[in-house]
Amino acid sequence: xxxxxxxxxxxxxxxxxxxxxxxxxxxxxxxxxxxxxxxxxxxxxxxxxxxxxxxxxxxxxxxxxxxxxxxxxxxxxxxxxxxxxxxxxxxxxxxxxxxxxxxxxxxxxxxxxxxxxxxxxxxxxxxxxxxxxxxxxxxxxxxxxxxxxxxxxxxxxxxxxxxxxxxxxxxxxxxxxxxxxxxxxxxxxxxxxxxxxxxxxxxxxxxxxxxxxxxxxxx
Amino acid sequence: xxxxxxxxxxxxxxxxxxxxxxxxxxxxxxxxxxxxxxxxxxxxxxxxxxxxxxxxxxxxxxxxxxxxxxxxxxxxxxxxxxxxxxxxxxxxxxxxxxxxxxxxxxxxxxxxxxxxxxxxxxxxxxxxxxxxxxxxxxxxxxxxxxxxxxxxxxxxxxxxxxxxxxxxxxxxxxxxxxxxxxxxxxxxxxxxxxxxxxxxxxxxxx
Numbered sequence: 001x002x003x004x005x006x007x008x009x010x011x012x013x014x015x016x017x018x019x020x021x022x023x024x025x026x027x028x029x030x031x032x033x034x035x036x037x038x039x040x041x042x043x044x045x046x047x048x049x050x051x052x053x054x055x056x057x058x059x060x061x062x063x064x065x066x067x068x069x070x071x072x073x074x075x076x077x078x079x080x081x082x083x084x085x086x087x088x089x090x091x092x093x094x095x096x097x098x099x100x101x102x103x104x105x106x107x108x109x110x111x112x113x114x115x116x117x118x119x120x121x122x123x124x125x126x127x128x129x130x131x132x133x134x135x136x137x138x139x140x141x142x143x144x145x146x147x148x149x150x151x152x153x154x155x156x157x158x159x160x161x162x163x164x165x166x167x168x169x170x171x172x173x174x175x176x177x178x179x180x181x182x183x184x185x186x187x188x189x190x191x192x193x194x195x196x197x198x199x200x201x202x203x204x205x206x207x208x209x210x211x212x213x214x215x216x217x218x219x
Numbered sequence: 220x221x222x223x224x225x226x227x228x229x230x231x232x233x234x235x236x237x238x239x240x241x242x243x244x245x246x247x248x249x250x251x252x253x254x255x256x257x258x259x260x261x262x263x264x265x266x267x268x269x270x271x272x273x274x275x276x277x278x279x280x281x282x283x284x285x286x287x288x289x290x291x292x293x294x295x296x297x298x299x300x301x302x303x304x305x306x307x308x309x310x311x312x313x314x315x316x317x318x319x320x321x322x323x324x325x326x327x328x329x330x331x332x333x334x335x336x337x338x339x340x341x342x343x344x345x346x347x348x349x350x351x352x353x354x355x356x357x358x359x360x361x362x363x364x365x366x367x368x369x370x371x372x373x374x375x376x377x378x379x380x381x382x383x384x385x386x387x388x389x390x391x392x393x394x395x396x397x398x399x400x401x402x403x404x405x406x407x408x409x410x411x412x413x414x415x416x417x418x419x420x421x422x423x424x425x
Contacts, residue, residue, distance in 0.1 A: 002330030007351035024239040030260040105258035117312040205377040210384035
């Protein structure tokens with residue numbers, strides 16, 4: 001939605017900061033995080049699942065409603081729960097094989113502290129270096145049908161300069177479809193506002209994006 | 220959402236929202252299936268409400284202001300440098316720090332979802348996750364900054380960082396005048412969450 005018009009002012013929470021604005025936000029967050037430890041999906045799959053909410057729902061749902069709906073969808077897609085179970089709230093299918101993975105209270109802190117780095121030693125060779133001018137491709141998943149890419153529409157088909165080479169990282173376009181991590185070089189690319197926008201607020205301002213090598217071609 | 224109206228607050232307390240009912244339903248089912256542990260949920264909420272939050276980032280910033288060698292390392296390799304202070308983990312595996320100066324003002328956003336450096340700043344605020352911020356921060360950052368009361372008086376260039384991959388950004392705000400000679404602990408107290416996202420400039424300290 002970067003660059004979209006019509007959203008109105010940003011509603012700062014200055015003076016009334018809360019970690020979770022409503023009690024159920026915290027529950028939705030925790031249920032999602034805890035379910036992730038079952039190991040049935042990766043981060044890119046869960047992001048993709050949220051993006052696959054119907055545009056109507058995506059527009060009207062609040063933030064944690066999107067998380068919840070994405071979670072329910074992925075739980076069903078991965079056959080962890082069934083639609084019938086969601087209706088009746090009583091267990092119908094066995095899940096013994098998952099029980100060993102259930103996150104316990106005593107392990108929460110250390111499990112979150114462990115993180116899940118996405119950099120990889122292996123992968124494709126870097127084709128670009130700092131200072132190179134590159135042009136982005138179409139903001140569409142080129143590898144797997146069914147969508148998900150991390151190139152935003154507003155930066156599609158635009159030229160910018162590489163300001164940092166960040167090594168190889170897991171490629172979300174394939175990972176979101178369980179089609180492999182396919183690590184490839186990740187670059188930070190700087191785009192001039194006047195290149196991104198027809199009516200830039202200030203032409204010399206920069207917008208930086210982290211983009212995978214296959215999103216880029218030489219100018 | 221504010222509940223300053225008594226009737227509204229009452230209606231809210233007796234009638235849970237649809238979303239609340241849906242969380243309860245999903246939580247109930249997963250607990251009944253033995254797939255999540257209710258105490259683990261409490262622990263997750265407690266960690267992000269009480270242990271992991273912007274105080275962590277504030278410590279990093281205060282140290283950077285106080286120790287030029289630390290600051291140089293932070294700008295060179297933030298992930299390793301903040302890990303030395305014990306800050307690492309979920310959504311903070313790859314950290315880059317950005318220094319605000321008299322000529323550059325950095326602002327962080329995630330237009331695709333809500334990526335944010337959890338180990339340093341905790342869970343992102345509602346506005347960071349809002350459509351308005353995600354849509355507008357890249358196209359009209361100066362207007363967005365103005366809505367936060369930030370006016371760039373030195374003709375700074377604006378650099379917006381859209382967190383499209385797993386790199387998470389921490390802004391090192393400008394150290395406010397009037398804090399010369401302050402201890403790291405005292406400096407930690409004045410560093411705000413928004414100043415480390417780039418939507419606030421720290422005021423002159425009396």
